[in-house]
Amino acid sequence: MIEILGIPSSALFGQLLLGLINGSFYALLSLGLAVIFGMLNIINFSHGAQYMMGAFVAFLLLQYLDIGYWAALVIVPVVVGITGILIEKCFLRWLYQLDHLYGLLLTFGLALVIEGIFRNYFGASGLPYRVPESLQGGQNLGFMFLPNYRAWVIAFSLVICFATWFVIERTKLGSYLRAATENPTLVRAFGINVPRMITLTYGFGVGLAGLAGVMAAPIYNVSPQMGSDLIIVVFAVVVIGGMGSIMGAILTGFGLGIIEGLTKVFFPEASNTVIFVIMVIVLLIRPAGLFGRAA
Amino acid sequence: MQPVTGILKAPPHATFAVSETLAFAIMIAALLVAPFYIYPVFLMKALCFALFACAFNLLIGYVGLLSFGHALFFGWAAYVAAHAAKVWGLTPELAVLAGTAVGAGLGFVTGALAIRRQGIYFAMITLALAQMMYFFALRMNFTGGEDGIQAVPRGRLFGVIDLSNQMAMYGFVLVVFLAAFLLIYRIIHSPFGEVLKAIRENETRAISLGYKTDRYKLIAFVLSATLAGLAGSVKAIVFQLASLTDVHWTMSGEVVLMTLVGGLGTVFGPVVGAIIIVAMQTYLAEFGQWVTVIQGCIFIACVLLFRRGIIGELAHLLRIRL
């Protein structure tokens, strides 16, 4: 058994793999935040609450409509995305002429409202949601027992992240989006419906949060608080990555997940602060973030 | 960069307005009379938070920097003051000084890091740093973790005045509040304050005029953090308790709410906002589960409709300065 720094290599690889799983959630969520910020210049503080909504809608679908996990994977992002579109149309569109900070404050208020309402109706204890039948059990990889569901999480989020990146960076629709971010007036002059693109972009970003919520439901406790502490870590991830690029958000998310996983092995008590510490270091060395463009 | 509009634009004004002096007189009179009619502990809580909100407002209203991590200074100063009074046995005024000094120190370190970025990033960095310090507070023995530091003695002010007498305690809190309030007022209406407002309006122009804006921003940040620390230290002595609530990010959110409701960039706005929010929390305690939702709705309503806040709207209506 090869030992690295006193830990058997098998345990290390196991923890790295587990770190990738956390990284998947960080990547999905920071991707959503980056997409929304790129287009709307708004920090969506309610991202955590929308992630939580995704998990709850999945639970409700199962509980009342007997709709299982696989259908939920498709339905939930759409449902949550639609609520996002409603939010954009009712609240956010009034803020585009104002200082960006108002967007932060509004979405903060929204987060409080959403979380409070869910907590009042569902209680704080959390609700049961099982891993779908087809993904139960796991593989004995020799160095660890990897539950099938966790392998699925990594694979699927990689697919989603790559697909999003591809659409934004390599397709015509994505080029319209990127152009509209840089110069909305000019793009409108070309006849492209920019306000509708903005609405749909917000809906898409929120839908991504909802998707992350569905994926989290079987393994994390489905409770109204599940998003609020997570979102602050995702903010730190976004600051580290810099909001300049989509690829940056994805890579930073996965990378930090792995680093956090390693911390859990060598120094478990620090595992929830390591990302913040890294943020401080990055701020000192490269204030614009690892992949960001200097403002 | 999109143009800056909304409340963060300066109204034209002279230096010491009559309206402000009048409002100040009314405020002092009300605060002197109030403890005979209203539960003094509630008033002291309102005053501590009013001070906290005023400190926060210095940063957002006059420099245009939204800090989402002010609970860091408030809470850690509270811990240090509580520890100083309980474990080191310092008299209350020394304990408060100790806490305030810690607030200043933390403000310097945080400010130095956060000032490197602007706007949204600044807010997110302050939030993340505050969250990191929250996790430290959770683990450390010094803070008492989940239980907090309890049974903090009120002590004898200057070794003479026994602060377990509610009225004596109230007097101390009132004096501290008024002194800090006047200090903030003086800062705002000074050449230093004018430079801060210039930075808020158009930082590039201020730089082109030769001002080292980063240094000004840092000083303002440290001042804001110090006064927030003062508020936290006093609160720890009044309630004889310093706990995790004081360093949690929801506390940062609450001070933003208070300032928003009262009026960003007005002198009296944060005071009014703090009193309203504290009153709401106390008297709606029976609807405890709905308080967060109500606060969220108030946030949304203020951002969409009431951007000037209560005092701001009042000042706008009467065309005076408050």
Place this chain on the structure above:
Amino acid sequence: MNVVYKKAPALGPKSGRNAMKRLLTVAVLSAVFASGPAFAQVNVKIGVLTDMSSLYADIGGPGSVAAAKMAIADFTAEHKDIKVELVVGDHQNKPDVGANIAGQWYDVDKVDMIIDTPNSGVALAVSQVANQKNKIYIVSGAATSDLTGAKCNANTIHWSYDTWMLANGTGKAMVRTGGDTWFFLTADYAFGQSLERDTSAVVEANGGKVLGKVRHPLNTNDFSSFLLQAQASKAKVIGLANAGGDTINSIKQASEFGIVKGGQSLAGLLVFASDVAALGLPTAQGLVLTETWYWDMNDANRAWTKRWQQERPGKYPTMIHAGVYSGILHYLKAIEALKGPKDGKTEVAKMKEMPTDDILFGKGTIRADGRKIHPAYLFEVKKPEESKYPGDFYKLRATIPADEAFRPLKDGNCPLVSG
């Protein structure tokens, strides 16, 4: 905070004519003895200070309020000369909010007794307030054994359970039934650490061995790496020294990693029936835990639960709710004996003097340090196929008699206990 549930003395389930007769008799006698103190109306105000909205809303919260209402109704049905008013407050798990409400209640709102507070930090703060203002405070919800230990005072009584009992109950009983090697998953803060320390001591004192431990930050989402370490240790028992969402997450993910199926037992050091309901039996099966009251243990408990569920449909009462009921009943008995509310120390002394007896906990006593004594029970969560009806969560594995269940009086360092 000022929701008032005024309860008029009930006249009992008699027929109309009998009721009239009784009313007439009472009226006549009252008129005759109007000046006599024996029939004077005694007014008592009780405050349920609990977590209505967040983490502990299910183990305390509205369920505690329901239990309180039941206790008041049952007592005033028998004793018509006592009028009880109930107020409810939400401490939101914040010690300063709790201390604030307690101070206001005692000072301004003339509340005589405060009960519940699930949250040790809040309980310690309120205990201080009660001591300063010389009022009585009964803790049914919080866990810390410091309330009857180093931080005890003459105004506080600790009901239902505490950390020492949990550590001792689960630790000792598990070791004796074969679980003699342990690995701890500990929440890295004072409560988790003390739970781990107390349980380790009990395990080792009973011949077991602690093979290792890992400390995780509070409110961790992902326990996979910690569970992996626990699995690798091959300990027979994995002790979960955490609470609330952390416990639920650990159990859920342990099920995902097949820990219980692989032969290791999970011992939840602080788990309530409501947590088991939240997890569902397929996930929680095999979990071992200690409680002092379970709704399905006997007919009296079942009948009481049915009444309770009229206010809380679909939920199951916990030992905290039972403690609120039991505590209020005993308090009111003491008030009756004292002929009205007195200062806190007098009331507490009376409650310690009188032995307790109610339908939920049976006969018991309150010790000099404020600790209420009753037996504890080691439960195991049933497998889904063993559960015959909704709410059928536990099977009883062992009973710990009352004189062994709680920390011995001399070990607590309580200043009230001489010697």
